[in-house]
Amino acid sequence: MGVSREQAAENRLAIVAAATQLFRERGVEAVGLSELMKHAGFTQGGFYNHFESKAALVAEVLASAMAEKNAELVKNATAPVDESTTALRRYIVWYLSRAHRDDxxxxxxxxxxxxxxxxxxxxxxxxxxxxxxxxxxxxxxLIVQNGSPAVAGQHRTLREQAISLHCELVGALVLARSVAQAAPELSNEILENAERDVLASLDERSSQAPKSQKNR
Incomplete structure (x- = not known):
């Protein structure tokens, strides 16, 4: 008896979900198809009913992971914040948190x-x-919402600021994860120092922004 289209679609999603988890945990090259399919609850022979190659699966995993997380980022960016913070500061604190490092x-x-x-x-x-x-x-x-002198044509462009900020966040997170098991105290130090410096730099740039821009 054949598998319905709905079931086939569900099976494909299960394979993508299993691959996403294993690839994140151990790296793409370290995960074989046999292990992957077993983790998803299927036999290895069924893999090619859904994907023509491992490379095709990896591409779908990347597309799905990026789309899902970016949609979540947009949702969180537009969520209300109290007067003591901004959406950008909230994002930075989350990104450089121990919880995010461990997740x-x-x-x-x-x-x-x-x-x-x-x-x-x-x-x-x-x-x-x-x-x-x-x-x-x-x-x-998010930088615009937080208040940035670049909007008024001063200093660097918004894109340049965003690239630099993202490099700081991603770099700190990758380093913190790389030593989390061998040197947990060092891992925590990396996150704490990065958060302090990034937020301090953010406060400095925000204080330089024109008042009319801050009040948007």
Whole structure:
């Protein structure tokens, strides 16, 4: 008896979900198809009913992970904040938190797949680059909300600021994760120092913004 289209679609999603988890935890190259399919609850032979190659699966994993996390980022960016903070500050504090460091399965895919990206196929790299570029655009919008002198034509452009900020956040998270098991205290120090410096720099830039811009 054949599998219905609905069931086939559900099976495909289950494979993508299993692959996403394993790829994030151990890296793309370290996960074989047999292990992956077993984790998803299927036999290895069924893999090619859904994907023509592992590279095709990796590309779909990247596309799905980027789209899902960026949609979540947009949703959180527009969520209400109290007067003591801004959406950008809230994002920075979350990004550099111990909870985010430890949540590799559901965390930022830009950081989660940073080590794999250079070795992935062209389609997967394209999805990674597109997702990264979208995050930069979203961050630029958060900078506007926070108050930025770049809006008035001063200093660097919004995109330049967003790129620099994203590099600081992703770099700190990747380093903190890389030593989290071997040197947990160092890992915590990386996050704490990065958060302090990023927020201090943010406060300095915000204080330089024109009053009319801050009150938007």
């Amino acid at each position: 590799i399965d559901q965390g930022c895919p830009v950081a989660g797949f940073a080590g794999d990206a250079p070795r992935l196929g062209a389609d997967a790299q394209s999805h990674y680059a597109s997702g990264l570029d979208d995050q930069i655009t979203i961050l630029a919008g």
